[in-house]
Amino acid sequence: MGVMDQVELPKPVKYVFNWGRKYSLWCFNFGLACCAIEFIAASTSRHDFIRHGVIPFAHGPRQADLLVVSGTLTDKMAPAVKRLYEEMPEPKYVISFGSCANCGGPYWDSYSVTKGVDQIIPVDVYVPGCPPRPEALLDGIIALQDMIQKESLKERIAGRRLDPITLGADEPLPSDSSPALPSGGRAP
Amino acid sequence: MSDLSTRERVHPGSAPGEDFHLEIVGDGDFQTADMKLSIGPAHPATHGVFRIVLEMDGERVTGARPVIGYMHRGFEKLAEHRDYRQIKALVNRHDWLSGFSNELGVALAVERMMEMEVPDRAQWIRMLLAEWNRILNHLMFIGSYAIELGAITPMFYAFREREDIQHLLESATGGRLHFTYNQVGGLKIDLPKGFLRQSTELSALIRKRVPDYHDLVLGNDIFQARTVGVGPLPPEVALSLGVTGPTLHATGVPEDSRVTEPYLKYGEIDVDVPVGENGDSFDRFYCLLARISASLDIIDQIHDHLPAGPVNTKLPKMVKAPEGATYLRTENPLGQLGYWLESDGGRTPWRLKMRTPSFSNVQAIPYLLEGVLVPDAIAVLGSVFFVVGDIDR
């Protein structure tokens, strides 16, 4: 990123810069289980998250800004997820899609399932549901875009992140760009 | 190390219409090194976290070894810790494209152990939804197989249909993927008002759209060039490996437990099982597509038969299967699904063993991949329809 990780941009430049970043998220889908089907449904014609500026055709983690982990993470799979995450260039974002990726979901007492992807990589937005509806993913994307708009790139590259967002928690989404969905919310 | 001049192994039909011919350069001292190529667990061509290790001699695959277990979630063990009502919320997730058919199998097994009479209406509705679920599943594979061969458009068509069907099923069950609509002894609730009308309309609509897939995918020259004669599976091999479902039907064997061992009310209606001839990738795909029309026929028959009446039976406070064991098989979208349910009379099963169709179908992959070229390996891999969660459980 060159100078970006050393200087704090002036406010108007930062605004424009972040605005550009949030609407061109190249997304790498880590489709693990059932939730991946709902992810695909969200990317096809009826829900179509490309209109929110998320492009699901990243050729691999090295070309991606956003990692969507959708589905059950098992202990055998965990090293691969960690490695792919580390291959992504900064600044990178992670959406944990579905109960399994959040906390283990229906397999909370299984011997082979990792209880949440946040045990191995940092997560920015949690989308709950088993499986979450495609609309929930759209909501999660919008919440993430709000977060990107607010943050400072310098801090982000230095590894300081804003608090993760959990959809459906507490107060409604305070955003002008988000649709009025009853489930929107933000963690304290 | 392998010596080119001594290589005799030629896979029949690896190029359409003719055997592969390799011209030998040099006098036989020319040596090539075998290479191992690991595809997966995160690779777009293996849809899901399936991993396969190919041994290659140049472009040609000389051996293939599937490595499974990346999606092992311990269903069989977890089922021993869930009571009979909770199990169905667990089992509809192992093959996530056929949630309804999975939970149906468990419900039927428990009912058989408890010697329970299920109301007629519930049985017909179960069939109706199971057939819709079958179409949902097949549409997904039609879209994803086309993507693996390089065509993105069919996916959008397939999901247009899938969204319509999911909308219909959601109106009855409340779920888009995992329905949890079956109960021991019947169904959760009756169908909502207007469901049958919608279902009839949708079946007519999809029937009208099926020819699009024939034109768009099956009739496509590129699709045919990539699949005709690629990865033929002889019926004897398929049967000895335990392959079932469309992959078996493509070899010409019409084994389908809806016909050979009818459960629910399948004995009272006509069930058509489309079969192929050569068992190659093209035939496998053809069977999948033809099964959509066959399922639509069944759905239309069910609409005419659906009786009135209750949809569930009164259950005791604690559902307990009596001591004993049973094996129940149903025809899942991808093949034969069997549940071996053993109970010691307690609240939870003592053992629930699953015989999942995908697990048996992938046994054919090492056979199919031997001798094919790498681009064909992708065409073969995609045409042995499997769901990774169904392999690993």
Ligand code: SF4
């Ligand atoms: S959260 Fe539910 S739907 Fe998603 S992967 Fe886990 S079990 Fe499947």
